[in-house]
Amino acid sequence: MSAVMEQRRPRLVLVGNGMAGVRTLEELLKLEPDKYEITVFGAEPYGNYNRILLSPVLSAEKTLDEIMLNDEQWYQDNGIRLCKGRKVVKVDRKARRVMADDGTEMGYDRLILATGSDPFIIPVPGHDLDGVVTFRDIHDVIAMLEAARTRKRAVVIGGGLLGLEAANGLLSQGMEVTVVHLMDSLMERQLDTAAAALLQQSLEQKGLRFLMAHQTEAILGDGRVQGVRFKDGSEVAADLVVMAVGIRPNTALAKEMGLYCERGVLVNDTMQTYDPSIYAVGECVQHRGQTYGLVAPLWEQAKVCANHLAEYGIARYEGSLTSTKLKVTGIDLFSAGDFTGDETCDELVFKDAARGVYKKLVLKDGRIRGAVLYGDTLDGPWYFQLMRDATPVDDMRQGLLFGQAHVGDSGHGSEAERVASLPDSAEICGCNGVCKGTILKAIGEKKLFTLEEVRAHTKASASCGSCTGLVESLLASAVGGDYSEAPAKKPVCACTVHSHDELREAIPRLGLKTIPEVMQALDWKNPDGCHVCRPALNFYLLCAWPGEYVDDGRSRFINERVHANIQKDGTYSVVPRIWGGVTTPAELRAIADVAEKFAVPTVKITGGQRIDLLGVKKEDLPAMWGDLNRAGFVSGHAYGKSLRTVKTCVGSEWCRFGTQDSTGMGIRLEQMTWGSWTPHKFKMAVSGCPRNCAEATIKDFGVVAVDSGWELHVGGNGGVKLRGTDFLCKVSTPEEVEEYCGAFMQLYREEARYLERTAPWIERVGLSHVKQHIVEDAEGRKRLHARFLASQVEAQVDPWAERAQGKEAHEFIPIKPVALKEVTP
Amino acid sequence: MSWIEVGELSEIPRLGSRVVRLPGGDVAVFRTGDDRVFALRDACPHRGGPLSQGIVHGHRVTCPLHNWVIELETGEAAGPDTGCTAGYAVKVQQGRVWLNVEPARDSQSGEACLQRVASA
Known part of the structure; x- marks a missing residue:
């Protein structure tokens, strides 16, 4: 970049070299790496470190180096001027200049305030004695480690998240630790009394002492701390006192420069303060009445702030829901949302004191409002997701407390698989062969904070997604109390801010x-x-x-563009439609002839009662389809997000148990629905009796014949996550089966998100919702069915026949085959 | 001479690609939304997937096998994946597309890329 250009770049100054501010810069550099000339002021004499990992440093599970997020090299590499150990004390908003305590002055065009928060110090006599510390930064941790080496007795004031982590750290450094708490229940902002009692019990077993409902009156000592006295007159001896009673947004600088503050610096949804050239992010901020002390909201704020600094101007921060996890080894604790509820809420409670397990969910209007889990927190991320998405849970209420594994969603691996206790060599992601150790190493070394980042770097959970819960748990245990999860309103991809x-x-x-x-x-x-x-x-x-939209082949995955399944070697597989799995000798002979004529290397019977011809060269596809067409076959759409097969059993035509003509019903359904495009693949089956030989109850739409009619089942899945269908209703006639089937498919087509199978769709919207549209509302059902049939008019044109006759020929042949002599001089 | 004419620009669909079948292996010739033309060896650095079959977006293509995203200009995989596929020089003259069948050695990125492929 030329010197002239350099001068023209606007100046961006970040005040506060902490996680939120630096994350904002990282997000900005991703969008507009050269837009600003950037300067960072940080009061601490370090680069940016991961403050939520101070507890593991105190308990000697991690070193300082391991928790550095951005070392000085990073600032250099990105052309950022770092003024460390320099505290900004004054900002002249008119002249747009900042001034630091060492006299450094600097002009700005845009300013980011990320001054974080300060620990709250109880203003009791003796609070300034030697040996009284807070638990907030590296300096505090060093002081505590020093005290632990030379002294014996520690008192931690504050039985909240921070206090307990400090107490645990000091205990593991060999100190005798007493925790003093004002309330009679620990972590009262995250836990109900039952969970708090279990927590206190296990912490006592680890060796912590507790003084509950004790109010500190004075800290005793002469120059150096010697003890603590309480309101009731009692005293306890101490060589070290840690004040961990809470944090306050640091608004001193903001107030000094005349920015409007309440508890924190007020910002709008674009993270701007009352001065539009000044942004604020992180713990110093108050947004819609909320302040945040956890990392996930900070990340969301950083993204929004960066978006506006880059002048994209499209992102909005709309507040965050947060969850809490205690970073104390051996203690599993999860808390999210409103866990007390009121008279309009329902509580679901599970308690097994002997196993040390306690779970409570607070429900309101059929949705989760809060959760407290103790002892078994494996399902924490799942509950949190249901809560954030406001998913209706009435339909799974019976099994909800037992976890995701018990609501028809057994996933892979057993629920007893407690991720924390697994060895490093345990395989977490079976698709990509990623083990626990690899994931933890990547999280540590690459400083990963989100599921998306872990996916990108390790490929774990990036394919079928069935291990997502395990990966999230690993992430939570590695980065501590709170982690960033895909927000409830998730953009479709990086190209847009809009959700599906x-x-x-x-x-x-x-x-x-x-x-x-x-x-x-x-x-x-x-x-x-x-x-x-x-x-x-x-x-x-x-x-x-x-009927109006012209399908865009360039926007289709290759399989749907060329109407065959790409294989690992770049060849294709061809699956002709075999209606209801019923075929004839003539058809089989035709398939055999085609297979021989095109030297098909593998012929395989599929799980969907059809025949797969594998290893076909792309250039051969149209001719092969032509031959199959002449024998009466059409495309089987085995490659598409579309109706796949209708599996059937032989039914009443042959079977001595059959109650209805299941093959005939299956053929009718397949003839009605073939060719339709759906959000994801769609499979059906029809069984002739409740023995269910066609396995209809693991299909997207399954029909089981009974003597008096047909039972209809929906939302099953035999793949990644085994899920039995939900019973929809029972009908009497084949015409009704068709109508309900068409209506159900159309509802799925119109409502589900792209690449969402019927099983997760139904779990998201609730079976009641589906029943309401398909079963209860007869008129609505008929309209849905009619819309389905209307869309089928265009859809039921055989793509193979069209291509056999020359459509899209360029897809199938090289633009130029070059002989050897043409390229040798 | 290593330049060959492969056909009309209009024979390559916009946001698409066609294959030039060379004795040493296929080369994918891409045409982007802004009508730029690029050529890469038709093999993803990951598992050799045919890039010519991928979805083209911007100056990138997504491999159809495992969704690696490859930069058309350099042949490099987009981060955090790492790997590189060989690039070829290509030009359009009077609506005709020309391909240099020698992998690009003159461009800096192409050379760096080839060395990595060779040492991999």
């Missing part, structure tokens, strides 16, 4: 009819999107404007 639901809603509302129109109207960041958003948009538009 917002896109679905905006497309008809704004009358958007093509992918470029959507991208323009909704401010896409990348001009032609990416491999994540384009297929989703293509489906949403196809679903919203049937």
Whole structure:
């Protein structure tokens, strides 16, 4: 960059070299690396370190070096001037200049305040004695470690999260530790009394002493601390006193420069203070009446602030829900949301004191409002997710307390698999072969904080996703009390700030009819999107404007673009449709002829009662399809987010137990639904009796014949996460089966997010919601079914026949085959 | 001479790609949304997936096998994945696309890239 350009860059000054401020810079550098000339002022003489990991440093589980997030090299590498050990004491907003305590002055165009928070010191006599410390920064930790080497008795004032972590750290340094708490129950802001009692019990077993309901009156000593006296006159001896009664947003500088503050510096949804050129992030901030002391909200704020500093101007911070986890080895504790509730709430409680397990969920209006877990916190992230997404839980209420594994969602691995107790060599992600040690190492070395980051760096949980809960637990145990999770309103991809639901809603509302129109109207960041958003948009538009939208092949995954399944070696597999799994000798002969003619290396019977021809060269596909067409076959859509197969048993036509013609019913359903595009693949089955040989109860839509009619089941899954179907209803006639099936598919097509199978969709919206639309509302069901049939008019054109006749020929042949002689001189 | 004519620009779909079948292996020729043309060896540095079959977005392509994102200009995998596939020089003259069938050695990134491929 030229010197002239350098001068023109606006100046950005960050006051406060902590996690929130530096994260904001990191987010900004990702968006606009060269936009600003950046200077950072930090009062502490260090780079940026991970403050939430001070507890493990105190308990000697980690070293200082291990918790550094940005060393000085990082500032250098990014062209950032770091003024460490210099505290900004004055800001002249008119002249836009900051002044530090050593006399350094600097002008700014944009300022970020990230002054964090200060520990609260109880103003009792003796609070300033030697040996009285807080638990806030590296300096405090060094003082505590020093005291632990030379002295014996420690008193920690404060039985909250911070106090208990400090107490545990000092205990493991060999001190005798007494915890003094004003209330009669520990961590009263995170735990109810039952969980607090269990916690106190296990901490006592570890060797901590507790003085509950004790109010400190004075700290005793002459020059150096000797003890603590309480309101009731009692005293306790102490060589070290740690005050850990809470933190206050540090607003001193903000007030000094005349910015409006209440408990914290007030900011709006774009993280701007009352002075629009001054932003504020982190613990010093008050947003919509809330202050935050945990890392996840800080990360969300940093992202929004960076977005505006980069002048993208599209992100908004709308507040965060937070969860808490205690970083004390051997103690599993999780708390989120409102865990006390009121008379309008329901409480679900599970207690097994002998095993040391306690779980409580607070429900209101069929949704989780809060959770306290003690002893078994494996399901904490799941409850938190349900809470953040406001997922209706009435339908799973019976099994809710027993965890995700018990609500029809057994996942892989057993629920007894307590991630903390697994050895480092235990495989967490079975798809990509990633073990626990590798994940923990990456979290430590690459400073990862979010699930997305762990996925990107290790590939764990990046394929089928069934180990997501385990990875989240690992992340929580590694980065401590709180971790950033995908926000409830999750953008579709990095190209947009909009969620799937917002896109679905905006497309008809704004009358958007093509992918470029959507991208323009909704401010896409990348001009032609990416491999994540384009297929989703293509489906949403196809679903919203049937018969009108022109399918965009360039926005389809290769399989759907060329109507065959790509294999690991770049060849394709071909699966002709075999209606209801019923075939004839002539059809089989035709398949055999095709397989021989094109030298197909592998012929395989599929799980969906069809025949798979594997290893076909791309150039051969159209000719092969032509041959199959002539024998009466159409595409089996084995490659698509679409109707796959309808599996059947032989039913009443042959089976001595069959009650109805299940094969006939299956063929009818397949003929009605083939060719339809759905958010994810869609599988069906029809069984002729409750013995259910077609395994209909693990399909997206399953039909089980009984003597008096047909039972309809929905939302099953036999894949990644085994899930039995939910019973929808029973109907009498084949015509009703068709109507309910079409209506259900259409509801799924219109409501589910792209790449969401019916099982997670139903768990998200609730079975009651589906029943309401399909069973209770007869008129609505008929309308849904009619819309489904209307969309099928265009969809039921065999893509194989079209391509066999030359459509999209360029997809199947090289632009130029080059002979050897043409490239040798 | 190592430059060959491979066809009309219009034969490559926008946001798409076509394969040039060379004796030493396939080369994927990409055409982006802004009508730039790039050529890479048709093999992802991860597991050799055919990049020509991927979704093109910006100046990148996503491999159809495991969603690695490859930069069309350099052949490098987008972070945090690491790996690189060889690039080829390509040019458009009067609507015709020309490909240099020798992997690009003159461009700095191409050379660095090839060395990494060789040492991998």
